[in-house]
Amino acid sequence: MAEGSQGTSRGIVSGERQRDPAVVEERARRIAGGLDRLGVGPGDCVAILMRNDIAFLEATYGAAMLGAYAVPVNWHLKADEVRYILDDCEAKVLVGHEDLLAPLDGHLPGSLAVFRVPVPPEVAQHFPPPAAAELPAGARDLDLWLAGAAPYEGAARPAPMSMIYTSGTTGKPKGVKRKAPTPEEAKATEGLRALVYGLRPGVRALLPGPLYHSAPNSFGIRAGRLGGVLVLMPRFDAEEMLRLIEEHRIDTIFMVPTMFVRLLKLPEAVRSRYDLSSLRFVIHAAAPCPADVKAAMIAWWGPVIHEFYGGTETGPVTFATSEDALRKPGSVGRLSPGAEIRVLGEDGREVPPGETGELFCRIAGYPDFTYHKAPEKRAEVDDAGFITCGDIGYVDPDGYVFLCDRKRDMIIAGGVNIYPAEIEAALLALPQVRDCAVFGIPHAEFGESIMAVIAPQPGVEIDPAALKAELSTRIADYKLPRHIEIRDDLPREDSGKIFKRRLRDPYWAAAGRAI
Numbered sequence: 001m002a003e004g005s006q007g008t009s010r011g012i013v014s015g016e017r018q019r020d021p022a023v024v025e026e027r028a029r030r031i032a033g034g035l036d037r038l039g040v041g042p043g044d045c046v047a048i049l050m051r052n053d054i055a056f057l058e059a060t061y062g063a064a065m066l067g068a069y070a071v072p073v074n075w076h077l078k079a080d081e082v083r084y085i086l087d088d089c090e091a092k093v094l095v096g097h098e099d100l101l102a103p104l105d106g107h108l109p110g111s112l113a114v115f116r117v118p119v120p121p122e123v124a125q126h127f128p129p130p131a132a133a134e135l136p137a138g139a140r141d142l143d144l145w146l147a148g149a150a151p152y153e154g155a156a157r158p159a160p161m162s163m164i165y166t167s168g169t170t171g172k173p174k175g176v177k178r179k180a181p182t183p184e185e186a187k188a189t190e191g192l193r194a195l196v197y198g199l200r201p202g203v204r205a206l207l208p209g210p211l212y213h214s215a216p217n218s219f220g221i222r223a224g225r226l227g228g229v230l231v232l233m234p235r236f237d238a239e240e241m242l243r244l245i246e247e248h249r250i251d252t253i254f255m256v257p258t259m260f261v262r263l264l265k266l267p268e269a270v271r272s273r274y275d276l277s278s279l280r281f282v283i284h285a286a287a288p289c290p291a292d293v294k295a296a297m298i299a300w301w302g303p304v305i306h307e308f309y310g311g312t313e314t315g316p317v318t319f320a321t322s323e324d325a326l327r328k329p330g331s332v333g334r335l336s337p338g339a340e341i342r343v344l345g346e347d348g349r350e351v352p353p354g355e356t357g358e359l360f361c362r363i364a365g366y367p368d369f370t371y372h373k374a375p376e377k378r379a380e381v382d383d384a385g386f387i388t389c390g391d392i393g394y395v396d397p398d399g400y401v402f403l404c405d406r407k408r409d410m411i412i413a414g415g416v417n418i419y420p421a422e423i424e425a426a427l428l429a430l431p432q433v434r435d436c437a438v439f440g441i442p443h444a445e446f447g448e449s450i451m452a453v454i455a456p457q458p459g460v461e462i463d464p465a466a467l468k469a470e471l472s473t474r475i476a477d478y479k480l481p482r483h484i485e486i487r488d489d490l491p492r493e494d495s496g497k498i499f500k501r502r503l504r505d506p507y508w509a510a511a512g513r514a515i
Helices: 021-037 054-065 079-089 098-104 142-147 183-197 214-223 238-248 257-264 291-301 322-327 375-380 420-428 464-471 500-511
Strands: 011-014 017-019 045-049 069-072 093-097 113-117 175-178 204-207 229-232 252-255 281-284 305-311 315-320 339-344 357-363 369-371 391-395 401-406 411-413 416-418 433-443 447-456 483-486
Touching: 011 021, 011 054, 017 021, 021 054, 021 142, 045 054, 045 079, 054 069, 054 214, 069 079, 079 098, 079 175, 093 098, 098 113, 113 142, 183 214, 183 315, 204 214, 204 238, 214 229, 214 252, 229 238, 238 257, 252 257, 257 281, 257 291, 291 305, 291 322, 305 322, 315 339, 315 357, 339 391, 369 375, 401 420, 411 433, 411 447, 420 433, 420 447, 433 500, 447 500, 464 483
Parallel strands: 011 229, 045 069, 045 093, 093 113, 204 229, 204 252, 252 281, 281 305, 447 483
Antiparallel strands: 011 017, 175 369, 305 315, 339 357, 357 391, 391 401, 411 416, 433 447
């Protein structure tokens, strides 16, 4: 591409398609008008079952104009799992890609209005649709419906955040439902999001993560309305990301640490092929990032790497710059504006700086939430208004927050607490390891034993005994996996999170216990 043509894209871009901001706004208003005539109003739910696509954001914007909740649905889910979410949120409308709707035929509520969206070429390239399948009865073509829909002309209503369903590692997934913010809350929230996402008018943003996931959804919704460009990736590919950064002169990206690992394992000749000088602000979250991975990315891309820690329930509680990462390796930063954190020991009392416990957080002025139809579940994670995501960590004397692991992932072997994240970081530092997951499996004597499932680099054969010997030079012997399984690949969401439950559950089911 000629230098003069770089960075000329505007609006929302997906593959070869580019939709101008004015067109996106017009289509969103038509969606809002059509939804309004279907009876969708404040507090109602519009479910979205799509991969990354321009129409995903347009449907979200349209629902928000009416004060309705957009409910992104993880498209990896099976038909019964999708039906559960549709029933639980009492969705009035479902908008979905045609190939994702087809398996739902016979699994949808009869009162649900269903709109189908053709799978665009750039998405089909990564996710080839199956041969023609029967679509749910009554499903209407979204574009044909919009052609006859008048734009919504009413006043925009207070817009709630999308209702995100948690991954459901225990029991059924829960919808995190926030009330529509007051003007004061909206101003505070947008200011906080602008800080942690690095978003500003005219931003040139890239989104490689899935819009059904909490933080990418929030980032994408905001970036798509700032008058610059938002480039959607149908699926993360390391070299393709570098190409898109150069082509569109991207300055801001939301990422997860797994993407860093993939990028760093590209050959040097590939890494140096692309001009990345436009980058200004790269934010990552959603999973712990090994300190050496973070340092390597900063060395390559410069001090543009930032991080926040938080959850769907809490919002962005901490924020870390590149300087913070280099000063305090492994930290997720210091408190964001308005945020507070308490570290509670097993007795429920706050522990002093440097001591490990469960993290409870809140942000002043951040819209409150409940779990949809399950307020009692909110009470289980609440301590005097402070919310926990089940993370174990500590705050050092300088105010930097460190995570040890998820409380539910912690392995207790012979009475000793072992944190899988530390072992996973050590494994990922080995050149022969492409991916890994560490978890506890039943042990008759010690309660639990350490299991590691490892995916090797392409073309590499891993000898478990040799790998364990190499790992023993990096971590204490009691942290070494007692069992190692080699697999070609691991079940991982597009968000970067491993479906660890799928790996762990068979061992516990056979033992007849869960812990």
